[in-house]
Amino acid sequence: MEEGAPPGGAPRHRPHDDTEQRAHDGAPTGAPRRRGLGARLLRPRTRVDWFLTVIRVAVLIVLVVGFAAFIAQEIDPDNPFARWANPDATGLTGPQFRGLVISGIAQGSMYGLIALGYSMVYGVLGFINFAHGEVFMVGAMTGMITSNKLADAGLWESNFIGSLVFIVVVSIIVSSLTAVIMERVAYRPLRGSPRLIPLITSIGVSFFLQNASVVLLGPASKSYPDVPDWVKAKHTFLQIEGAKILVIVVAALSMAALWYYVDRTKTGKAMRAVAEDAEIAALMGIDVNRTIVKVFAVGGAMAGMAGILWGILFRSVIHTTGFLPGIKAFSAAVVGGIGHLGGAMAGGLSIGVAESVGPLLILEPLGVSGVSQLRDAVAFSMLIIVLLVKPAGLFGERLPAEDRA
Amino acid sequence: MTKRVRKLLALLFVPALIATACTGSDRPEAGALGVVEVESGSAVQVRSLNAITGDVAFFGLPLERSVVLAIEDYGPIHGFEVDLGTGLDDLCSNDGGQAAAQIIVADEDVLGVIGTSCSGAAVAAAPLITDAGMVLISGGNTSPALTSDLAGTAGENYNVGYYRTAHNDLFQGAAMAKFVFGELGLTTAAAIHDGDPYTQGLAQAFADAFEAEGGTVTGFTAVNKEDTDMVPVLTEIAAGSPEALFFPIFQPAGDFVADQAPGVSGLENTVLLAADGLLNTNYLALSQTAGMYFSGPDTRFGENVNQSTGKTAQDFLAAYEERWGEAPAAPFWAHGYDATTLLLDAIAAASYLDGDTLVVDRQGIRDHLNSVEGYSGLIGTINCDDFGDCGAARITVVQNIGGEENAEASMDNVVFSFAP
Numbered sequence: 001m002e003e004g005a006p007p008g009g010a011p012r013h014r015p016h017d018d019t020e021q022r023a024h025d026g027a028p029t030g031a032p033r034r035r036g037l038g039a040r041l042l043r044p045r046t047r048v049d050w051f052l053t054v055i056r057v058a059v060l061i062v063l064v065v066g067f068a069a070f071i072a073q074e075i076d077p078d079n080p081f082a083r084w085a086n087p088d089a090t091g092l093t094g095p096q097f098r099g100l101v102i103s104g105i106a107q108g109s110m111y112g113l114i115a116l117g118y119s120m121v122y123g124v125l126g127f128i129n130f131a132h133g134e135v136f137m138v139g140a141m142t143g144m145i146t147s148n149k150l151a152d153a154g155l156w157e158s159n160f161i162g163s164l165v166f167i168v169v170v171s172i173i174v175s176s177l178t179a180v181i182m183e184r185v186a187y188r189p190l191r192g193s194p195r196l197i198p199l200i201t202s203i204g205v206s207f208f209l210q211n212a213s214v215v216l217l218g219p220a221s222k223s224y225p226d227v228p229d230w231v232k233a234k235h236t237f238l239q240i241e242g243a244k245i246l247v248i249v250v251a252a253l254s255m256a257a258l259w260y261y262v263d264r265t266k267t268g269k270a271m272r273a274v275a276e277d278a279e280i281a282a283l284m285g286i287d288v289n290r291t292i293v294k295v296f297a298v299g300g301a302m303a304g305m306a307g308i309l310w311g312i313l314f315r316s317v318i319h320t321t322g323f324l325p326g327i328k329a330f331s332a333a334v335v336g337g338i339g340h341l342g343g344a345m346a347g348g349l350s351i352g353v354a355e356s357v358g359p360l361l362i363l364e365p366l367g368v369s370g371v372s373q374l375r376d377a378v379a380f381s382m383l384i385i386v387l388l389v390k391p392a393g394l395f396g397e398r399l400p401a402e403d404r405a
Numbered sequence: 406m407t408k409r410v411r412k413l414l415a416l417l418f419v420p421a422l423i424a425t426a427c428t429g430s431d432r433p434e435a436g437a438l439g440v441v442e443v444e445s446g447s448a449v450q451v452r453s454l455n456a457i458t459g460d461v462a463f464f465g466l467p468l469e470r471s472v473v474l475a476i477e478d479y480g481p482i483h484g485f486e487v488d489l490g491t492g493l494d495d496l497c498s499n500d501g502g503q504a505a506a507q508i509i510v511a512d513e514d515v516l517g518v519i520g521t522s523c524s525g526a527a528v529a530a531a532p533l534i535t536d537a538g539m540v541l542i543s544g545g546n547t548s549p550a551l552t553s554d555l556a557g558t559a560g561e562n563y564n565v566g567y568y569r570t571a572h573n574d575l576f577q578g579a580a581m582a583k584f585v586f587g588e589l590g591l592t593t594a595a596a597i598h599d600g601d602p603y604t605q606g607l608a609q610a611f612a613d614a615f616e617a618e619g620g621t622v623t624g625f626t627a628v629n630k631e632d633t634d635m636v637p638v639l640t641e642i643a644a645g646s647p648e649a650l651f652f653p654i655f656q657p658a659g660d661f662v663a664d665q666a667p668g669v670s671g672l673e674n675t676v677l678l679a680a681d682g683l684l685n686t687n688y689l690a691l692s693q694t695a696g697m698y699f700s701g702p703d704t705r706f707g708e709n710v711n712q713s714t715g716k717t718a719q720d721f722l723a724a725y726e727e728r729w730g731e732a733p734a735a736p737f738w739a740h741g742y743d744a745t746t747l748l749l750d751a752i753a754a755a756s757y758l759d760g761d762t763l764v765v766d767r768q769g770i771r772d773h774l775n776s777v778e779g780y781s782g783l784i785g786t787i788n789c790d791d792f793g794d795c796g797a798a799r800i801t802v803v804q805n806i807g808g809e810e811n812a813e814a815s816m817d818n819v820v821f822s823f824a825p
Contacts, residue, residue, distance in 0.1 A: 090644040090645065091644070092640065092644060093670060093671065095670035095671075096640045096643055096644070096669070096670045096671060098670075099636055099640060099668070099669055099670055100636060100637060100640050103634055103636035103637070107634050219458050219459050219460070219462060220459075220460060220462060220463065220656075220687070221460055221656055221657040221660070223660070223691060226692045232668075234668065239670075241668050310633075314633045314634075314660075314661060314664070315660075315664065316633075316657050316660045316661065318460065318657060320631070324631055355637075356634065356636065356637050357637075359637055359641075360637060360640060360641055364641065370626060370627045371626075371641065372626055372627065372628055372629075372632075372637055372638035372641055373600065373626075373627045373628065373629050375629070375632065375637060376629065
């Protein structure tokens, strides 16, 4: 594998041919495409191009005006520009803004951890495993059961860190197992079929896991036991709650461990080889099935870890917990460039921060009402905006037509 | 081909001809909505439509069970058993209410429905059910939009044929506003809803009443029901530095608001207030809700007796506990019980025996309910106004003592009572 290729990713063939590039941009075939901004502006344009340009410009105007109005109202809420944009503008204080960013980063690191699973499976098998959000939910549920048992035994209060490590281990085992069984039962029999088929199967698996959780644990939301005060309290360091520091640090460590595993170990090399070309990898003596199982296990472990972090941060879990974070994590994987691990983490962080900060930073200064209800809209707009500018995602590489899902 | 079609048409027409030939005996004139005939051996059909699964099942299940117990306590109507069928689920949502209502109206023998639990479900279910000539009596809906503004103007979702024994939230909003402004002495407050008609109506009622008291509303905004990270919405609220924050929403969103509010800069000392949607033992047991205030219906029913069954609240609770092995997790069971006995009374009053057949006049049911006055129920004396509001308007505010072991006791820890 060449140096600098995305770890565990699916670079496949880089499109060097121009026809491919043009087909992607919706331009008519004809003269060879020249590179460079000037050339791009001069080349024949279709209505689709114009439409996309109009949307890009509109988005840019909204972002710039919204941000300018925010800056104006931060300088002085009575500033005529801020007043013009939103007559009720109040502005945010420093600690409030910091709180928003930190909460976005904490939320985003969980999206990132889940996104890794989407990205790895896509890299190796080329389909989207929509049941991955449910693996995350299984992790959170396992953590809930284990931590409540520990709390009943009195260990949760007396030895919080030890208990935490224990529930992380249990939850990683259970969610990895869930992912592996899922692969064995639902996806392996479909290996080699058109990729739409495992995709739809994964939606079925997702419903199965959600409903299994309702049958086993009931439909009500369930809470984690209370965490110690030092986890809840704000720490002098940047005035961040302990739980959020914990989430960010653990997510960073998990990411580093995963990077080491995929980039520096032999198994990781095998994963990358299978991602590159499963047939040739098999010819080289790599056990493809085993490697795919490992990919599912590692993805499941990351989701299980995210589940525990979710439990520590929000202390409440329900059978639908995996759905929205799953969809957002999938968006994060796409934003970062699907198949690219660093991209998945970056995508998660950017979506988390965007949905946390966006409503109050861009929309509220523009006078939009009920901005907090629009956070999901902001998160998914982020996806659209990134795809408008970089269709392959922030770190992704363009795939030839026959490799696109 | 044509022969077959003709045969089929003939088969369809014959029963229709027989049916027409058989009507026309001398009976009292049927009301505008027609009659339902219950033949000997059949049962009078009513339905329950409550939130019996999901996050709000704690609220809908006691309502459904109260219907079951009320029908058993009431006994037969003119010798005819009452059949509740299978309890339907309103899912506490517009879609759920609509889907269940369509199932109900497909059965033309149904006379009345006890439900819904959630106002959001009633918005969709009430038009369908009332258009079919049935009545819908709710023990749980409180949104002002479903009845009236109490000043003679119908709410935007009012339907003739809709009734409720639960209070109108204009009372609850006023009670909370009086408590915050008068009792706690706070002059600035903010409110959060989740877009549901119940939460939005109540948050608005509180905001209006608080301003009428002389206070200032510093923020009024909404969350999504599925949100978990409440820091952005709380930051939006914190920008106005309110002394009190009222969030009449549901679980699980309510868990996150109470948990994350103290961590948001500017809300560290804000008093947290919620309403009957969160007033349940499960929520009160959470550590972050210690010290919070909750408004809700006055559940001190004392020695009130339901005049149709002769039962008191104690009798009901004893029967409930024996049957389901637990106490009701949330208030409104008494409202569901009274709603059911009102419906059964109305059916009894609007029906007569024609030989072996019980004939029930649909308009008669509504006429009876419209004229209910001085009815003694578990919740107190029930009078129905022109827009279907039949509830007692007594509201209490309770404070959570804190701790899982005190959750039951906190439900009765009344710190303020309100009656208009």
